[in-house]
Amino acid sequence: MVKPSKELVLSLYRGMVEIREFEMKAREIFRSGKMPGFIHVYIGEEAIATGICAQLRKDDYVASTHRGHGHAIAKGISARSSMAELMGAIDGCSGGRGGTMHLYEPEVGFLGSNGVVPPGILIATGAALSAKVRKSDQVAVAFFGDGAVNNGAFHEGLNFAATWNLPVIYVCENNLYATEMPFEQATKNTDVASRAAAYKIPGYQVDGNNVLEVYERAGEAVARARRGEGPTLLECRTYRWFGHHEGDAGTSYRAKEEIAKWRELDPVRRLRDKALADSLVTAEEFAQVDRDVEKVINDAAEYALKSPQPDVSTALDHVFSN
Amino acid sequence: MVKPSKELVLSLYRGMVEIREFEMKAREIFRSGKMPGFIHVYIGEEAIATGICAQLRKDDYVASTHRGHGHAIAKGISARSSMAELMGAIDGCSGGRGGTMHLYEPEVGFLGSNGVVPPGILIATGAALSAKVRKSDQVAVAFFGDGAVNNGAFHEGLNFAATWNLPVIYVCENNLYATEMPFEQATKNTDVASRAAAYKIPGYQVDGNNVLEVYERAGEAVARARRGEGPTLLECRTYRWFGHHEGDAGTSYRAKEEIAKWRELDPVRRLRDKALADSLVTAEEFAQVDRDVEKVINDAAEYALKSPQPDVSTALDHVFSN
């Protein structure tokens, strides 16, 4: 791995901490009873969205999942409008109509998180097709969980991208469980990266809790796609610290030791420790980021909690576009 | 390859010739304008159905495709009731309600040909699941074309069978085209057998125009399944001599030379020539089979052409079962 610059480390650190703190705040609000719906938080997996999106341009595309807050923020939706959306409030990026699983923002190429498991794979592939037909050099990223890889949409999407050589990066966030189902019960072949061979595209297993490794691998895949050399599959191994959604403790089907082991691999702490050990960044510099982020997140929460619910007179707006 | 017995050769020969002659007769009737719908004939591919089904018990299952006449006959539906079904007549195995793409016969475990490309894969997998849950040692076979392998149902079905270790044999009849689309335009990975790796199951490429090779590979796969060791994927390379369906000449998108080359590989003639060269079977013995089959097929055609159309008073029967 190439030595990262200080700026890069700080920026990746900031990205991860912002997601972490956003999610911690969302959990807090959810537990207070003020947040509608069910949220699926991304804590423990921050390195993936952060490392991947750091390689993207603003006009590149991302399609995401039910566990999509981290992707949205990493791609550039503000904490304010993300949090307001989780509240179902009008200042949310989807005006409160979408909610936690349906963040959207054309300005930053965010083609939506999704309440359905695999469609993001197809949506990203379609955006890549559009880019190709338009002869633009934009690339598209699909984030999806291990739960999506045994679904037919995964197969169809990757086959299309391979055959048509589309500029798309498939990022499997393999956190070992789909709801309560361990990945090894969902498939005999738990090596997701190996599945790339079925489509004759490159596939790599990546330490999803090491943001620098994700960043590096993403850089290669994005460059490949941008050069017109087609899709890549990245399997990022990771773990969610908490339950599938708020309300699920996540402890009845996962061993305490397993959870503890993965917490040890905290991507935020690992980056920090490494940069401190390398004397690349100082503790104070990190602390400054922490303080900045805390402000941003507190501000976002305040903003979101003050934002009103959509007026029912607008209930039938936007069913159709003109 | 083990040396085949004379009985085996004659029985495989008879199986292939019966399919060949059935299809030639069906084409003739179709061209006379008396046959409704559109038929997809199996000529050129007879070795596959014949070789596979010769390894099956009567109570084993087969799920088939739009090009299913050969599978039906090989699994034991009579030429009479198959041909009558093609006529939409009451003596057809589906009473004329199904037609060419919907032959059914529980007596011989024939779970239907199909008008939709991939569902046979799932139906066979489901039958295998049933066998497993019932602790029976029945096995199931799914026949499907190269056109099905890029469909999500293929992926989902094989993953289920692998994960649950189901007694099913997936037989891909790779005839290089799906309607007018060459397989290499439908996928980057044209090696179907290699896709087995994605599911961690065995996959083999088989010369689909060599009935003895098909028979041998099928024997291994069936034995494996029967022993409870799970699914196998067999890619049988083959070619259809004629168009996708009657009415398509099949020549506008396929080179003359390619067609000629594959006709040279006629599975019927190859078996015959080999057995003659080995002095295993005499020309007269083959001729006797030819005459027998001719009788069976002429009889089937006569029977089918005489069979009446269903009476409209029965149009609403069997919508529901009691």
Added chain:
Amino acid sequence: MSQAEPEISQDAQRVITYAEAGVEALQEEMRRDPSIFYIGQGIGPRGGNFQQSRGLWAEFGGDRVRDTPIAERAQAGLGVGAALAGSHPVVDIVFLDFVLEAICEIIQQASTIHYISDGKFKVPLVIRAAGGGVRSTGPHHSHTFYSFFMHIPGLKVALPSTPYDVKGLMKTALRDQNPVVFIDHKGLYGVKGPVPKEEYLIPFGKAAIKRTGEHVTIVALSQMVHRALQAATLLEKQGISAEVIDPRTLAPFDSETILTSVAKTGRLVIVDEAYAACGVSAEIAAIVATQALYDLDSPIHRICALPAPHAFSPSLDNYLIPSVDRIVSEVARVAKDRS
């Protein structure tokens, strides 16, 4: 055909939830019939997202109660194949929304095979799923497109609104030799009601008159039965006596009970959480307008979800779905219509 709820449900002392009632039906039938097995996402050790399969895995084991990967199309396709091979599978898709990923197998395969095999094959298959919205389940988890299944011949469709009906209809579904789409409502799983300990079955095609009345007939579906009953209580105070009918199954459909009621009341309001266009509410209106036009003293009225995707925001969500208030005011208007 047209009687109020059978006595037994009134007498029953025991009160259990809608989710428990479904489990009991499955338990009893799985004990009785070894050909039944149950597959779906999270229905094993977890007992289902909504506890709708709680205890089944522990009792019947992993062979007959199987968690599946996220592959709805295959789940349904495997169900069809297993049914053809002599099993009686229950495929739980959990959220009705995701039945869309499997609907090709249900409509093209399950619904047709008995007919197109000339009655030779049967497809005893239960597709189970929960429809409707609850607490901002939002655009992808709140669908109610049960009309799709009613449209297709060869499918039976059950849509229970009470624990009593869940149990009786599920037991019937598990003895039926046809594909049955069995649609629970997410918002009802926790609702309690009387369910007798003694075995009973509810025949398909028999509506329940959940409340008798004189002035207006309200046909309500699934969760809306509860709202309609609440509305009826409030309407009573305005001097309006509403009869509330729950069809319970959409296919077969009990037109007779509705026609008899409309012959009495002369007024028909249909309340459905689904969209109006081509919904079950349209079909009920069509049945009455084609078969009993002259019984009507007032135009038929539909109270349905407003035509917009299911919104996340509670303000919009609550506004789009028929509320008790809306039912009261619109039924009152119909009942008072003297045009």
Added chain:
Amino acid sequence: MSQAEPEISQDAQRVITYAEAGVEALQEEMRRDPSIFYIGQGIGPRGGNFQQSRGLWAEFGGDRVRDTPIAERAQAGLGVGAALAGSHPVVDIVFLDFVLEAICEIIQQASTIHYISDGKFKVPLVIRAAGGGVRSTGPHHSHTFYSFFMHIPGLKVALPSTPYDVKGLMKTALRDQNPVVFIDHKGLYGVKGPVPKEEYLIPFGKAAIKRTGEHVTIVALSQMVHRALQAATLLEKQGISAEVIDPRTLAPFDSETILTSVAKTGRLVIVDEAYAACGVSAEIAAIVATQALYDLDSPIHRICALPAPHAFSPSLDNYLIPSVDRIVSEVARVAKDRS
């Protein structure tokens, strides 16, 4: 809203087929708008199963006209993604039946995204497919479930019956910024009709009165428009003057033209090749029974496919689908009803 076919179609000298009309619309719009591309199985060099894309590949090349593998779900899903990214894709599923494999993407994604993104994203996407049966296409190739799309808000649905309508509606679909489900009829591709050379568009939500009449209103869909017109000619000889209305689009739906006609005739018959239950025929009946009950002099009547899977055998096939004879005799009964 409620006028007979625009003059232009009568004046036109040029007669082309239904398939050709669709191609012309695509050609013109693809020339005009580079964001349009077209994908589907066999729509490239082959020109489509029904010649519905003939010549497009040759003119626009493999970049904008792409054959796909057999993967309907992905085809639709890619269409959604491409639409979000600024393209205007046409996804041809060829057979309406196989839209079932993709319907999850159409209903869950395409129909909702504009709404749930608060109007930020548009989904300009045409899903094209041919419905209906023709010459024993049988149980898996004859479906007509267009009511499913009419049920779902956020989708537009076009259902043309003539070359003129195909062209005008397809051009409109290709300029619409919403998902449009565009449903041809397999049995009509070879039918010829006048299509002017000059450019024209047909607005969505505007029914066509294909024949004016006094005694009874027949609303017919897709291929049934032709049968209804033939029936109307025969009915004329019995002294029955039938008005034949073709809604042309199901969403938006032009209720007004139908209500105006029923106000005049007092009688309504709906003819649909789809099943009755929860079909478009149910919705039309419901619209009239809720909005114009007192205009009716006779019960509404529906003439639809009989409720059985599509049978292969020509005898059954012809019997199950409404025939001209059946339309004549049933409309005559309605027209003469003096109950």
